[in-house]
Amino acid sequence: MLSAKRLAFVSVLGTLMASSAGGVTSNDDVWNKLETLRQGPRALHQEFEVTRHVKTAYREQATHFQITVDVAQGQWREQAIGGGGELARLFDGQDLLTFESGGAEYTRTRQKGDKDELLPRPYGTKLDWSKSKELQRVPCGFSDNDHTCVIVEAPIKPSMRPGLPGETTRMTSGTTRVMIDTETGIWLQCRTVELIEGSRSSYQVDYTYQVKQMTYGASADATLFKLPDGLNEVKELTPWDEVRIKKQLAGRPAPELQVTDIQGKAISLAELKGKTVLLDFWTTWCPPCQADAPSIDKLNQQYGDKNLAIVGISVNEDREIVEKYLKKHPHSYPVVLSSENQMPRPYQISAFPTYLIIGPDGTLMTAEEGNKGFGKLRKDLQKAGLEVE
Numbered sequence: 001m002l003s004a005k006r007l008a009f010v011s012v013l014g015t016l017m018a019s020s021a022g023g024v025t026s027n028d029d030v031w032n033k034l035e036t037l038r039q040g041p042r043a044l045h046q047e048f049e050v051t052r053h054v055k056t057a058y059r060e061q062a063t064h065f066q067i068t069v070d071v072a073q074g075q076w077r078e079q080a081i082g083g084g085g086e087l088a089r090l091f092d093g094q095d096l097l098t099f100e101s102g103g104a105e106y107t108r109t110r111q112k113g114d115k116d117e118l119l120p121r122p123y124g125t126k127l128d129w130s131k132s133k134e135l136q137r138v139p140c141g142f143s144d145n146d147h148t149c150v151i152v153e154a155p156i157k158p159s160m161r162p163g164l165p166g167e168t169t170r171m172t173s174g175t176t177r178v179m180i181d182t183e184t185g186i187w188l189q190c191r192t193v194e195l196i197e198g199s200r201s202s203y204q205v206d207y208t209y210q211v212k213q214m215t216y217g218a219s220a221d222a223t224l225f226k227l228p229d230g231l232n233e234v235k236e237l238t239p240w241d242e243v244r245i246k247k248q249l250a251g252r253p254a255p256e257l258q259v260t261d262i263q264g265k266a267i268s269l270a271e272l273k274g275k276t277v278l279l280d281f282w283t284t285w286c287p288p289c290q291a292d293a294p295s296i297d298k299l300n301q302q303y304g305d306k307n308l309a310i311v312g313i314s315v316n317e318d319r320e321i322v323e324k325y326l327k328k329h330p331h332s333y334p335v336v337l338s339s340e341n342q343m344p345r346p347y348q349i350s351a352f353p354t355y356l357i358i359g360p361d362g363t364l365m366t367a368e369e370g371n372k373g374f375g376k377l378r379k380d381l382q383k384a385g386l387e388v389e
Helices: 029-039 242-248 287-303 319-328 374-383
Strands: 042-055 060-072 075-081 087-091 095-100 105-110 133-139 148-155 159-162 168-181 187-197 202-219 258-260 266-268 276-282 308-314 335-337 354-358 364-369
Touching: 029 042, 029 060, 029 168, 242 364, 276 287, 276 374, 287 308, 287 374, 319 335, 354 374, 364 374
Parallel strands: 276 308, 308 335
Antiparallel strands: 042 060, 042 202, 060 075, 075 087, 087 095, 095 105, 133 148, 148 168, 159 168, 168 187, 187 202, 258 266, 276 354, 354 364
């Protein structure tokens, strides 16, 4: 039994990647131990560092974020921090509940009894355990009272997944390699590589999970597995739009954004501090977006090399469509494809055009939506600190 105190880990980074296949078929022992642990009265808390690496025919991008996982008595909670929004998922023993940190809503998903669907990341990967292989046994790396870990590789079951609006994607093939404590069934490292196919393009996504902190053995805190007070149940979480952004984010530091533009150049809000920033969310089929584009481009030509940074964000359109459009309507400022970047929740915009203005100190000043005329946008930029001639 691991102690309830926080565990310190000896560095084992790279163990999964360096292992060579031994060809020994693993049994269900470690899985059964994890199932016993999940149903027990003692609490498991894990903090994972996660890297998401996406490779398409055009580019590669890595995103880093964290997740925390709490498990006890058949219930669990998963909290994402960074890399795509502060979403939390909570399984209360019957249903899966999803909500945003600091939000006022939650959604409920009825479960179908598939044990793969009832687990937090990284445990929830749908593995074909009947085809798993034991590759190696190594020390787990605990600084005190070390255990033996087994490294297991297993294929991932193909599945259909939501994609861009109006389409689905298919995970056609994938493999997971996981480092598991043989005494408890707890996962300490995991790497998952998947091939995703959409209707117009394919890409490879590679997730690596590395435990940084962990505790096990304390009595479960029942409040962890309950929704925050005051949340309303909805079918879908309210999208981020002009009204919500003004209400919840205006006057506060803008959520960090780290993306790669269509040319492969990295862009981050942190590096743009000192300039007034205009985020332009648009699509190729949006008439108001097309009407505003020449004025925005002119603004960039006037002030883009001085105290203004404009970033165009093309929403949910494939690269081929956007590149074809930009050949006819070139932009002098960088364009980011949301279809190729992991956008934090507040930047998952669905009304076009939407403009977000961020002051030189990183404060989100305001949001404007729709065809309200470019004059209003120019005044907002001046209020945010843009010095115009």
